[in-house]
Amino acid sequence: MVGGVEVPPGEVRRIALELTEVAIRVPLPMPVTVVHGARPGPRLFLTAGIHGDELNGVAIVREVCRLAEPERLAGALLCVPVVNVPAFLARTRDLPDGTDLNRFFPGRASGKPAARVAHLVMREIVAACDAGIDFHSAAVGRANLPHVRADMDRAGVRPIAKAFGTRIVVHKRGHRRSLRRAATDAGAPTIVLEAGETGRLQKTVVSAGLRGVRNVLVELGMVEDARRDPSFQVVVRNSVWVRAQQAGLFELSAAPGDLVYAGDRIGTYSDPFGGETRPIHSPTTGLVVGVSRNPVCDPGSPLCHLARVEKTLATVERHLQRRARA
Numbered sequence: 001m002v003g004g005v006e007v008p009p010g011e012v013r014r015i016a017l018e019l020t021e022v023a024i025r026v027p028l029p030m031p032v033t034v035v036h037g038a039r040p041g042p043r044l045f046l047t048a049g050i051h052g053d054e055l056n057g058v059a060i061v062r063e064v065c066r067l068a069e070p071e072r073l074a075g076a077l078l079c080v081p082v083v084n085v086p087a088f089l090a091r092t093r094d095l096p097d098g099t100d101l102n103r104f105f106p107g108r109a110s111g112k113p114a115a116r117v118a119h120l121v122m123r124e125i126v127a128a129c130d131a132g133i134d135f136h137s138a139a140v141g142r143a144n145l146p147h148v149r150a151d152m153d154r155a156g157v158r159p160i161a162k163a164f165g166t167r168i169v170v171h172k173r174g175h176r177r178s179l180r181r182a183a184t185d186a187g188a189p190t191i192v193l194e195a196g197e198t199g200r201l202q203k204t205v206v207s208a209g210l211r212g213v214r215n216v217l218v219e220l221g222m223v224e225d226a227r228r229d230p231s232f233q234v235v236v237r238n239s240v241w242v243r244a245q246q247a248g249l250f251e252l253s254a255a256p257g258d259l260v261y262a263g264d265r266i267g268t269y270s271d272p273f274g275g276e277t278r279p280i281h282s283p284t285t286g287l288v289v290g291v292s293r294n295p296v297c298d299p300g301s302p303l304c305h306l307a308r309v310e311k312t313l314a315t316v317e318r319h320l321q322r323r324a325r326a
Helices: 055-067 085-090 113-124 157-164 179-185 203-219 313-325
Strands: 012-021 027-036 039-047 074-080 131-136 142-150 168-171 190-196 234-236 239-243 248-252 265-270 277-281 286-292 302-308
Touching: 012 085, 012 113, 027 085, 039 055, 039 203, 055 074, 055 131, 055 190, 055 203, 113 179, 131 157, 131 179, 131 203, 142 157, 142 203, 142 302, 157 168, 157 190, 157 203, 168 286, 179 190, 190 203, 234 286, 234 302, 239 286, 248 286, 248 302, 265 302
Parallel strands: 039 074, 039 131, 131 190, 142 168, 168 234
Antiparallel strands: 012 027, 027 074, 142 190, 142 286, 239 302, 248 265, 265 277, 286 302
16 A cells, blocks of 8 residues: 555556645645556565656666556565656756755654655655665766665675676665665665666666666566576675866776776876876776766866775676677
């Protein structure tokens, strides 16, 4: 039951939860699509749009709603393509008062706007489910390789994090006020897909997300199918941002998915007025999982996010060598 509405087995129903009330005294809804399978099974929530400008996740959850076949499903899917409806409508990341919704979970019914939205999501969506996947993209001006973030030390999280099927799984507990961590603490093991850029619908990211959702459904026994596993997978417990050592313009030669070695030249700094250029070197060996797209930098600006690979380096090298020869 969601929002007091019972969805019978074998049916799909769209429910409008009252998210908040706008200044002209009109309710603002948060649409939820419930896909209730014909057979009993686990309940999985899919959330996107916690940040209103992160559109790839919106498209992934939308496509799950469109393609869902309740007659072939065991259990139920609770799909929320846009959680942060005010930010989505305003085409911004945060709520109108400037707060980051993903820093207010589990929320409070009588708190500020972000806390109230978080409380509603926890009460109506998370509390009704056994597990969850939350979809995000990189921050403004950055791009992320599709990768899962998960607390791999939590028994219920690990199987779905690995099953999703990204080549890189980054172990992080998550911010203590994020949906991922709050839902996991509440008994619904939850992972995050970080993928692509804000303000864009990227077909490759959407395809990767749909494949991952399918893999998790198979892992949970919600659909009968074969998993599509990646050619290799590494769990990363340590990552580092390469930061600018000087101001000016930078140009990266490394891209998401590249393997770089400590000391490699991965880009250059330049003076916008035609002065000399200087190299940017990688401080460690790792896989590039994120890059900045804005070439203007100040000292300390994040340029490139590296997932350190140590014990798994040989595995990554073997895969990349095979791919290079193909």
